[in-house]
Amino acid sequence: MSGSDLLITASPHLGAGASTPTIMWNVVASLAPIVAAAMYFFGPSALIVVAGATAGAVVAEHFFGKKGTLADGSAAITGILLGLTLPAGLPIWMAFVGGAFAIAIGKLIFGGLGQNIFNPALLGRAFLQASFPVAMTTFPAPASAGDWWRLSGDNFALPFQTPRALDAVTSATPLGRMKFEQADTSAFDLILGTSSGSLGETSGLLILFCGGYLALRNFLNWRIPASIFATVAVVETLLHTLAPARFPGPLFMLFSGGLMLGAMYMATDLVTSPVTNLGSWIFGAGVAILVLLIRLWGGLAEGVMYSILIMNALVPYLNRWTEPRVFGSRPARPVP
Amino acid sequence: MWRRLNFRHGVHPPELKDLTARIPIRRVPYPEEIVLPLRQHTGKPARAVVRPGARVERGDTVAEADGYVSTPIHASAAGVVSGITLWPHPDGSYAPAIRIVVDRYSPQAARARLVPDWNRLGPAELIEAIRHAGVVGLGGAAFPTHVKLSPPKDVKIDTVLVNGCECEPYLTTDHRTMVEYPERVHLGVRIMMRCLGVSRAVIGVELNKPDAIEALRRALPTDIDVTVEALQVKYPQGAEKMLIESLLHREVPSGKLPMHVGVVVQNVASAATIAEVFDTGLPLIERIVTVTGRGVRRPANLIVPVGMKLRDLIGACGGLTEDAREIVFGGPMMGLAQAHLDTPLIKGTTGVVVLSATEVKAEVSYPCIRCGHCLDACPVFLNPQLLGQLALKERWDEMEANHLADCMLCGCCGYTCPSNIPLPQLFTLAKSALRRKAA
Numbered sequence: 001m002s003g004s005d006l007l008i009t010a011s012p013h014l015g016a017g018a019s020t021p022t023i024m025w026n027v028v029a030s031l032a033p034i035v036a037a038a039m040y041f042f043g044p045s046a047l048i049v050v051a052g053a054t055a056g057a058v059v060a061e062h063f064f065g066k067k068g069t070l071a072d073g074s075a076a077i078t079g080i081l082l083g084l085t086l087p088a089g090l091p092i093w094m095a096f097v098g099g100a101f102a103i104a105i106g107k108l109i110f111g112g113l114g115q116n117i118f119n120p121a122l123l124g125r126a127f128l129q130a131s132f133p134v135a136m137t138t139f140p141a142p143a144s145a146g147d148w149w150r151l152s153g154d155n156f157a158l159p160f161q162t163p164r165a166l167d168a169v170t171s172a173t174p175l176g177r178m179k180f181e182q183a184d185t186s187a188f189d190l191i192l193g194t195s196s197g198s199l200g201e202t203s204g205l206l207i208l209f210c211g212g213y214l215a216l217r218n219f220l221n222w223r224i225p226a227s228i229f230a231t232v233a234v235v236e237t238l239l240h241t242l243a244p245a246r247f248p249g250p251l252f253m254l255f256s257g258g259l260m261l262g263a264m265y266m267a268t269d270l271v272t273s274p275v276t277n278l279g280s281w282i283f284g285a286g287v288a289i290l291v292l293l294i295r296l297w298g299g300l301a302e303g304v305m306y307s308i309l310i311m312n313a314l315v316p317y318l319n320r321w322t323e324p325r326v327f328g329s330r331p332a333r334p335v336p
Numbered sequence: 337m338w339r340r341l342n343f344r345h346g347v348h349p350p351e352l353k354d355l356t357a358r359i360p361i362r363r364v365p366y367p368e369e370i371v372l373p374l375r376q377h378t379g380k381p382a383r384a385v386v387r388p389g390a391r392v393e394r395g396d397t398v399a400e401a402d403g404y405v406s407t408p409i410h411a412s413a414a415g416v417v418s419g420i421t422l423w424p425h426p427d428g429s430y431a432p433a434i435r436i437v438v439d440r441y442s443p444q445a446a447r448a449r450l451v452p453d454w455n456r457l458g459p460a461e462l463i464e465a466i467r468h469a470g471v472v473g474l475g476g477a478a479f480p481t482h483v484k485l486s487p488p489k490d491v492k493i494d495t496v497l498v499n500g501c502e503c504e505p506y507l508t509t510d511h512r513t514m515v516e517y518p519e520r521v522h523l524g525v526r527i528m529m530r531c532l533g534v535s536r537a538v539i540g541v542e543l544n545k546p547d548a549i550e551a552l553r554r555a556l557p558t559d560i561d562v563t564v565e566a567l568q569v570k571y572p573q574g575a576e577k578m579l580i581e582s583l584l585h586r587e588v589p590s591g592k593l594p595m596h597v598g599v600v601v602q603n604v605a606s607a608a609t610i611a612e613v614f615d616t617g618l619p620l621i622e623r624i625v626t627v628t629g630r631g632v633r634r635p636a637n638l639i640v641p642v643g644m645k646l647r648d649l650i651g652a653c654g655g656l657t658e659d660a661r662e663i664v665f666g667g668p669m670m671g672l673a674q675a676h677l678d679t680p681l682i683k684g685t686t687g688v689v690v691l692s693a694t695e696v697k698a699e700v701s702y703p704c705i706r707c708g709h710c711l712d713a714c715p716v717f718l719n720p721q722l723l724g725q726l727a728l729k730e731r732w733d734e735m736e737a738n739h740l741a742d743c744m745l746c747g748c749c750g751y752t753c754p755s756n757i758p759l760p761q762l763f764t765l766a767k768s769a770l771r772r773k774a775a
Contacts, residue, residue, distance in 0.1 A: 006675060007661050008662070009673055009697065010671060010673075010758045010760065010764075011668070011673075011747050011760055011761075012669045012688075012750045012751045013348070013669075013691055014697065015697045016347070016751055019698070019756065020755045023705075111701070112703060113703045114704045114705045115703070208575060208730035233366070244471060270383050271706050271709040272706075274708070275710060275721050277708075280708075296449050319722075326717050326739045327577065327590075327717050328577070328716065332585050
């Protein structure tokens with residue numbers, strides 16, 4: 001080469017490796033086993049719902065987003081995560097509308113990737129919850145061995161038509177049973193995932209593994225789930241010791257409902273969680289306390305979604321309150 | 337007793353020093369032309385004292401210091417001054433420079449001169465000799481050494497720190513200096529200690545250079561209090577404030593200098609150069625430079641006359657490879673990319689790194705995803721995420737309020753940023769915008 005084609009860029013001239021799209025697609029890849037597990041437990045309906053939500057997110061990003069932003073993978077994450085918060089029997093058009101809402105209103109309206117205040121997937125879920133309360137709280141029981149292929153609900157219902165009532169078996173979620181029937185669910189079922197609930201509310205162990213991979217690669221801030229788990233465990237242990245009949249044990253609280261998925265994948269959303277480490281600890285503790293408040297004393301059976309959304313709103317304050325002390329701002333000591 | 341020889345935060349870039357770490361220093365042949373920019377140091381540019389057509393010998397003064405924070409410049413080869421013109425400068429501008437056509441038949445011997453015996457000189461005379469020799473800090477910033485060695489009377493200095501960290505990837509300039517010239521380093525340290533009237537010196541070397549640590553320890557003088565400390569390998573261990581924190585656990589207050597915590601920091605190569613001044617009597621006219629990277633055919637550690645052009649230097653190293661893409665003066669973390677192969681090396685050029693097409697960073701940036709990696713990297717605990725967002729909106733005053741002045745442009749934030757946002761560049765821009773406003 002002659003020197004006329006030299007590249008001129010600003011320092012630093014080396015980079016740490018993982019780019020934003022790399023991080024995003026790694027998150028997508030880490031969600032694959034969770035989607036597979038949802039299919040294992042709920043049959044083909046799981047894939048239909050996740051695909052519907054993802055399609056909605058991707059289509060919205062394509063039509064309303066800036067050119068080329070589909071390739072960064074963030075729309076796919078939002079779609080899949082939203083899909084995992086939905087019940088298996090949800091009509092596909094609802095999942096699609098939820099995905100489109102999550103991206104268009106949850107993210108793009110704020111200015112696209114990095115600009116949104118609230119977790120877009122959870123905003124999409126909140127929208128669906130408000131729009132279709134019945135469909136969103138009809139939880140099919142996990143598929144039984146014999147009829148895995150059977151749909152869990154009327155997934156192909158036409159928009160704005162009442163879904164046909166299939167003879168699918170529905171069952172209350174463990175949290176619903178706790179709240180409204182004062183019934184306990186075995187912690188073993190919860191950890192493995194053979195209990196009723198949203199698609200991603202099932203196998204806590206698997207979610208821990210998949211999220212752990214991301215934490216190991218520093219693609220999510222491990223302090224947030226650690227803080228959530230620690231707070232829930234400590235508070236629940238205390239409450240359970242004080243009144244075992246009124247309050248379930250910490251294992252039940254940790255592995256029931258959307259706590260695992262929320263803690264590993266929703267609360268850790270890079271964009272909507274604090275940038276400081278101290279802020280992340282506080283953020284996690286705040287999510288945990290709100291979850292416990294809603295679950296134990298609120299009117300809803302589950303509160304992970306609202307807890308995270310509320311804490312999202314506090315992130316700018318957490319960032320400001322927890323800014324680290326600048327090097328050199330300590331008053332000078334006399335030279336010894 | 338366990339002592340933490342480290343600072344908090346920072347990054348771990350690949351070291352990439354194997355290309356040249358074991359290659360002995362050699363001398364390059366003199367090129368046909370030498371170009372000496374008048375601005376090779378921090379401070380006021382030197383004032384040319386030769387005219388076109390003048391014959392100069394190696395070591396002759398061609399430009400005088402213009403003021404106190406300024407240094408003279410000397411001819412690095414014998415020849416004839418062909419002109420004083422604007423010439424590509426390593427900082428990317430065109431700046432006045434003295435061009436010397438090298439006399440190819442000259443033996444390149446310096447004029448006979450009296451070499452002062454350092455042992456008989458007092459601090460003031462030593463500093464004066466260092467000033468006349470045009471010595472600047474060789475670690476990159478090129479701050480005039482005589483200024484650093486003359487702290488104000490009301491400042492009490494108790495320790496000389498000698499910086500042998502060389503935490504920039506690829507570079508082995510200081511490494512080879514310590515391995516091959518440990519006595520010179522120690523002599524330079526001794527002279528600096530005398531200049532400052534201090535009784536303690538600490539040489540800090542990163543643990544990835546065990547041979548340098550061993551060489552320095554073997555040559556350690558026993559009559560003065562000099563120690564060699566091994567530091568954890570981390571970037572930017574060699575940044576002055578980080579080094580002071582690591583070795584002495586003193587935090588330099590924001591906006592202050594190392595001398596305000598009783599410390600003067602000098603680079604090992606500067607120490608070796610000071611020793612050379614009192615050894616040969618020659619001023620700073622050549623320096624050791626690592627020419628390395630996957631884009632250069634024969635990486636090497638070279639003794640290079642100051643003012644040698646990049647083109648000649650690359651030629652002395654076998655030329656560029658097919659996939660050479662970017663040439664950086666200094667290390668890849670803080671170094672400046674060069675646009676012209678005619679750009680000369682100056683006193684502060686620590687190395688030449690030729691990056692190949694496969695390792696240069698992509699030119700695309702993504703939006704900030706607020707991952708917070710930059711906050712974990714920043715060794716001075718700033719919030720680069722916030723500063724970067726403010727810079728994109730040109731909100732300079734808010735950046736100042738968020739401690740932009742404490743940023744030393746080390747590049748850790750830009751290195752970790754997954755979105756490849758050019759944070760150090762934005763901060764450089766903001767700093768100059770604020771300077772313009774203040775002026």
